[in-house]
Amino acid sequence: MHNELVTLLNSKANGCDATTAEVECGDQPIFVEAAHINAALKALKESTYEFNVLQLITGCDFEDRIEISYILASFTKNHEVIIKTKLAKPSSDAILDIDSVCDLWLAAGFLERETYDMFGVRFNGNPDLRRILCPDDWEGWPLRKDYVVQEKYKHMLVNPQNKINTDDLYFFDRQKKEAAEPKLWSGSWKKPEFPAEVEAKGEK
Template identity: 40%
Template sequence: MIEKLVQEIKDTFGDTSVVGSDSSGLQPSIGINAADLRAVCAWLRDHPSYYFDFLANITAVDYYPEDRFAVVYHLTSIPFQQQLTLRVEIAHDRSLEHLPEVPSVASIWRTADWHEREAFDLMGIFFTGHPDLRRILLPDDWKGFPLRKDYQDPEEYHGIPIK
């Protein structure tokens, strides 16, 4: 399935839309160019041969000490009982002033709304076009992103010791 799907994506969106694929794991995975993510996801959801109608999860990966992150999407086609993983790699200098950016897919799968907010809150991934991107687990004034591998725990928060 994966080779055919990769070729169909390339035929539809161009050769640069796919940046790699892997069928050796438990779920096949396809690397998608961030610029094509939203269009590819809508196509995967609507295509009658695939119909990936459920976004089960979004997570982010920190490749510290390298200056790159990945956002991973776990898709399920309930009618066809198929699963697929999409990966988007993001090069980033690790600054907190400008966060790594990926297009939001919340308009494609409503479950993405909360998953993207969690990845923003804990890893500092900015989802462009998200309808309400704000912290979901931590206080609004929290500094930093605690799941990044280079995160340093603060000594205190509003006078309350953390360690």
């Protein structure tokens, strides 16, 4: 079906340059040019494939670019497709632009707001594009790989030491130590006993 969809997209959405990608974790996405995303998704929605359900819009940071994924479904034809597009990221704090698809699906409004909030992608044409999880004056885009959380927000510590998940810290700290000494591997999330603690108990 993917080859047929590529042919459809390239005939109905001129310039979208639709191509199939290699299978990723069991899914095979179709890539289109970002400048033609609205026309491409409109073509799929209005086609005989009846992709009239927008299930998800999300992003993924690949450091030099951000990929935006759209998952469409047809409940009448019982099939699904993932459409992706790439946005070049010239700098860590750059806001990227792409057209909104709110004119095709009202549900896109909240999905685009979340993607904007987390990845700094501005969906032009969204009638209510503002942050949805973070405060409006929050600094940065939390799901970018180069994101550095601000130390304070309105005079409050963002990550006070007593609120940090210490079990996670123990686990990842232990992972580093066990990587150098595999025989210590336990796979437990409990607070680890490192060699110095074991020796203190007289164990080997």
